[in-house]
Amino acid sequence: MKSLSNWWVGSMVLSGAVVCGLAGASPAQEKLRGKIVIDGSSTVHPIGLVAAELFNAAQPGVNIPIGVSGTGAGFKKFLDKDASLRTSINLASRPITPGEMKTAADQKIDFLEVPIATDGLAVVVNPSNTFCKHLTLEELKRIWEPNSAIKNWNQVRPGFPDLALSLYGPGTDSGTFDYFTEVVVGKARSCRSDFSPNENDTILVKGVEGDKGSLGYFGYSYYEGSKGRLNLVSIDSGDGKPVAPNMETVRTGTYHPLSRPLFLYVNKEHYDKRPELRAFVAFTLENAVKIVAHKHVNYVPLDDKAYAAVKAHVAAGVAGSRIQEHKAGTPLDIAALYQPGVGGSKSGG
Amino acid sequence: MTSAAPSISMLYQPRLARRKACNVVFYVTGAAVCAMTVALLATLIGVVLKDGWTFLTVRFVTSFPSRIEPELAGVKPALFGSLCVVLMTGVISVPLGVGAAVYLSEYAGDSRLNRFIQLNIANLAGVPSIVYGLLGLAVFVRWLHLGSSILAGSLTMSLLVLPVIIISAREAIAAVPQSLRQAAYALGATRWQTVRAHVLPSALPGILTGVILSLSRAVGEAAPLLIVGAAAFMLSMPGSQAGGGAWNKLVAIGTDNFAVLPIQIFNWCKEPDVVFQQLAAAGIVVLLAALLAMNSVAVGIRLWHQRKRTW
Numbered sequence: 001m002k003s004l005s006n007w008w009v010g011s012m013v014l015s016g017a018v019v020c021g022l023a024g025a026s027p028a029q030e031k032l033r034g035k036i037v038i039d040g041s042s043t044v045h046p047i048g049l050v051a052a053e054l055f056n057a058a059q060p061g062v063n064i065p066i067g068v069s070g071t072g073a074g075f076k077k078f079l080d081k082d083a084s085l086r087t088s089i090n091l092a093s094r095p096i097t098p099g100e101m102k103t104a105a106d107q108k109i110d111f112l113e114v115p116i117a118t119d120g121l122a123v124v125v126n127p128s129n130t131f132c133k134h135l136t137l138e139e140l141k142r143i144w145e146p147n148s149a150i151k152n153w154n155q156v157r158p159g160f161p162d163l164a165l166s167l168y169g170p171g172t173d174s175g176t177f178d179y180f181t182e183v184v185v186g187k188a189r190s191c192r193s194d195f196s197p198n199e200n201d202t203i204l205v206k207g208v209e210g211d212k213g214s215l216g217y218f219g220y221s222y223y224e225g226s227k228g229r230l231n232l233v234s235i236d237s238g239d240g241k242p243v244a245p246n247m248e249t250v251r252t253g254t255y256h257p258l259s260r261p262l263f264l265y266v267n268k269e270h271y272d273k274r275p276e277l278r279a280f281v282a283f284t285l286e287n288a289v290k291i292v293a294h295k296h297v298n299y300v301p302l303d304d305k306a307y308a309a310v311k312a313h314v315a316a317g318v319a320g321s322r323i324q325e326h327k328a329g330t331p332l333d334i335a336a337l338y339q340p341g342v343g344g345s346k347s348g349g
Numbered sequence: 350m351t352s353a354a355p356s357i358s359m360l361y362q363p364r365l366a367r368r369k370a371c372n373v374v375f376y377v378t379g380a381a382v383c384a385m386t387v388a389l390l391a392t393l394i395g396v397v398l399k400d401g402w403t404f405l406t407v408r409f410v411t412s413f414p415s416r417i418e419p420e421l422a423g424v425k426p427a428l429f430g431s432l433c434v435v436l437m438t439g440v441i442s443v444p445l446g447v448g449a450a451v452y453l454s455e456y457a458g459d460s461r462l463n464r465f466i467q468l469n470i471a472n473l474a475g476v477p478s479i480v481y482g483l484l485g486l487a488v489f490v491r492w493l494h495l496g497s498s499i500l501a502g503s504l505t506m507s508l509l510v511l512p513v514i515i516i517s518a519r520e521a522i523a524a525v526p527q528s529l530r531q532a533a534y535a536l537g538a539t540r541w542q543t544v545r546a547h548v549l550p551s552a553l554p555g556i557l558t559g560v561i562l563s564l565s566r567a568v569g570e571a572a573p574l575l576i577v578g579a580a581a582f583m584l585s586m587p588g589s590q591a592g593g594g595a596w597n598k599l600v601a602i603g604t605d606n607f608a609v610l611p612i613q614i615f616n617w618c619k620e621p622d623v624v625f626q627q628l629a630a631a632g633i634v635v636l637l638a639a640l641l642a643m644n645s646v647a648v649g650i651r652l653w654h655q656r657k658r659t660w
Binding site: 053202 | 415416417419490491494496497578579580581582583584585589590605606607608616618619620622
């Protein structure tokens with residue numbers, strides 16, 4: 001037992017040294033203790049990880065285990081019947097669904113909705129594909145809709161060569177799949193079934209890279225991480241002006257409609273009761289730009305006005321979902337949507 | 350009569366050349382299969398060593414995973430979690446498994462019920478690990494309210510490895526010669542004395558083999574612990590928030606959230622950035638080293654006991 005506790009002291013000292021070494025001097029403030037259980041989207045988890053790491057540098061007494069179950073499975077844990085098993089924060093790459101909101105209402109769980117960043121979906125083709133520079137939403141829809149008969153590039157647009165088309169996309173458990181199908185096909189989770197699905201974006205990149213007739217989509221940050229290995233396709237949302245995703249077009253919403261907000265959903269009861277959770281959420285919003293634009297996170301931060309509105313929204317403790325009032329596919333103005341007192345929240349509490 | 354001699358000698362060499370050729374073919378096939386297996390393993394180890402080489406320092410096992418500076422990331426919480434889970438799994442499953450094996454082979458008669466139980470244990474050994482994960486989630490995490498803790502994970506892993514431990518221990522006990530038991534009974538030993546002083550020590554090497562194999566499996570499994578809710582990333586050590594004495598600390602560790610090496614490796618593998626792939630490779634090397642260390646300790650114990658054996 002003695003050796004165990006010695007080891008323990010040693011490891012504590014070491015971990016302290018490591019954390020301090022990582023983040024430099026930490027500001028002197030009230031030392032918090034406790035645990036913040038986080039789960040949810042694999043897309044958003046880099047944000048959670050970097051936030052937790054930076055927060056731990058200042059508050060090493062707060063233990064933050066982070067799971068990567070996916071947005072939907074994460075909501076199941078966030079809204080668990082057993083209150084003792086509920087996570088405090090769910091990372092979500094899509095807004096909470098009406099079904100999930102009903103579950104929350106049934107169990108009397110209030111939550112805070114915190115938009116934290118924007119992410120674009122990149123549509124990509126094999127680097128040897130030089131004919132497909134852009135696609136219209138209509139063409140994407142015809143390719144991806146259920147029972148689509150398009151098996152060859154020459155069926156996509158007259159003039160495209162005779163080349164078998166093979167499709168790659170995130171698995172049906174991912175929020176990315178929900179989002180893409182809703183925006184492109186018109187109905188969430190409605191999609192042809194003969195594509196190669198994978199939850200692992202690295203495998204998607206490899207699949208598109210190794211297949212001449214490939215077409216795939218995934219989070220824009222994964223394209224940033226694999227630049228040069230794939231060709232990016234610009235998207236024409238119907239006005240004849242194709243737009244390619246980049247940090248700028250995603251931020252301003254010009255890359256419309258394949259850019260989306262990412263959220264933290266925070267259990268309001270936990271938030272009200274636990275100072276360490278309040279501190280963590282405040283810290284994350286305060287340092288949002290630094291966290292979101294970090295080179296190992298690589299999403300697009302919201303603009304300052306939007307962060308200010310979200311901070312006020314959280315500070316006012318407004319429960320419920322504001323994003324429900326926004327229709328997918330139309331440009332999104334987060335600053336206006338989360339202005340406290342403006343835009344009545346249907347499920348406010 | 351002399352004319353019969355060659356025919357008799359011929360009788361003993363029917364198609365000799367062909368049989369010898371068969372022998373050579375079988376030898377070559379066997380050697381090739383063996384070489385292929387070793388080559389596959391060597392390739393695997395070579396590839397992960399090459400990818401993970403730059404990260405294989407002491408710092409790697411003494412630091413936390415990091416998204417901010419992956420170059421400084423490590424596997425400390427995951428390694429600690431894995432060791433805790435395997436240790437606790439051993440503490441739970443070995444006494445239960447060996448006890449059940451002793452009962453089944455030494456005490457229970459050859460009844461229909463006994464055979465039915467053994468058939469079921471053999472079947473349980475073939476159940477996919479994810480099923481045990483679901484069972485663990487329902488029983489330990491939810492029903493017993495243990496949450497996604499090391500204790501819940503270890504109990505789930507114990508269920509997973511129990512059938513293998515029981516079966517291998519039973520085989521080992523059955524291999525102990527009957528004469529040994531009869532000699533003990535002849536000298537007036539009770540059944541328990543016979544089991545404790547003769548049967549178990551003689552069967553120990555075989556029992557240990559089963560224990561090693563199953564605990565190694567417990568170290569490498571990711572699926573059941575994913576279901577039970579092991580964290581993908583831990584940025585501090587399990588139980589580090591607890592104060593007080595050693596007992597408090599132990600309880601805190603047992604009931605805290607945890608990460609394990611296979612899940613940590615899995616999550617690093619999913620990242621597009623090459624540095625995370627290297628981290629994953631280094632993690633695999635650490636996992637292999639932990640497995641090897643465990644196995645060699647057990648192999649050592651087994652050899653030592655085998656040398657003591659006199660029959």
